[in-house]
Amino acid sequence: IAQVMVSTFAGYGFARFKFFGKNLIFGLLMLTLLMPPQAILVPLFLTFKYFSIGPIQINLLNTIWPxxxxxxxxxxxxxxxxxFMMRQYYRGLPKELEEAAYxxxxxxxxxxxxxxxPNGIPLMVTIFLFAFTWQWSEAIxxxxxxxNIQVLTRLMLNVISPNRDIDPAYLSVIKNTAGLFTIFPIIVVYLALQRYFIKGIERSGIVG
Incomplete structure (x- = not known):
């Protein structure tokens, strides 16, 4: 939810306001889409292991804070x-609506x-679905x-990794069951929000 709100504010700012370095900042933001996650694993780990608040240093690993x-x-x-999706949507939103309010x-x-x-709710729901889906199955x-915490992705990797002590047929059943448990929440959320998801994709400007 926090990610949805931050994306909404940032997208609206890039779409409607003019400020120094706007295009440069947006270009750098787009470059993050091309950067592989493996490139920032070490800096990310060190940042939260030795997280500093003034003179105080805290280890935030194994907590929800990172x-x-x-x-x-x-x-x-x-x-x-x-x-990017929110920016594209707000750029297509008629300015007359805001001017009338002013x-x-x-x-x-x-x-x-x-x-x-309120006009951006369908796209916000779409972003929520994307964020939920990618975060739910994220393994990096x-x-x-x-x-030190047994999370779903680590358990899934342990199931998928080959194990010679388990019968292949039984292992296949375990993998299929684990896969079903993984995608079931995603399917439920998608079915509940499908109407908003389709509207959000249409308004985002990322389809032909």
Whole structure:
């Protein structure tokens, strides 16, 4: 949810406001989509293992805080894609809606929360589905930041890895069952939000 809100604010800022270095910052943000996750594993690990707040140094590994910090700063998994999607949507939103609100005396924040934000709900739901799906089955950042906690991705990797002591037929049943348990929550969430997902994809501008 935090990642959705940060992407919404950032996308609206890139779409509507002019500020120094706007194109450069947006270009750097897009470059994060081309960077393989393996390239930042060591810096990410060291950052949260020796996380500093002034003179105080805290080890944030094996806690939920690294994921919260990454979400609030827009640096979580596929964060650049979400900002791009929101930017494309807000660029296509008629400015007359905001101008009418300004004429009626609404300020920038009131216009955003009462006019702009409600129109972006389908795309926000789409981003939530993307974030939930990728984070649910993510197998790079999660084992790195939660090394001593048995999470779903680590258990899945243990099941998938070959084991000669188990009968191949029985192992196949275990793999299929594990795969079903993995995708079942995603299917449920998608079916519940399918209507918003389709609308969000249509409005994001990423389809032909």
């Amino acid at each position: 994921f919260i910090i990454l979400s609030l700063t827009g640096l979580n998994l596929k964060g650049g894609l979400y900002v 004429i009626d005396g609404a300020g920038a924040f009131k216009t955003f929360f009462y006019i702009v934000l 950042y999660t084992p790195l930041l939660l090394p």
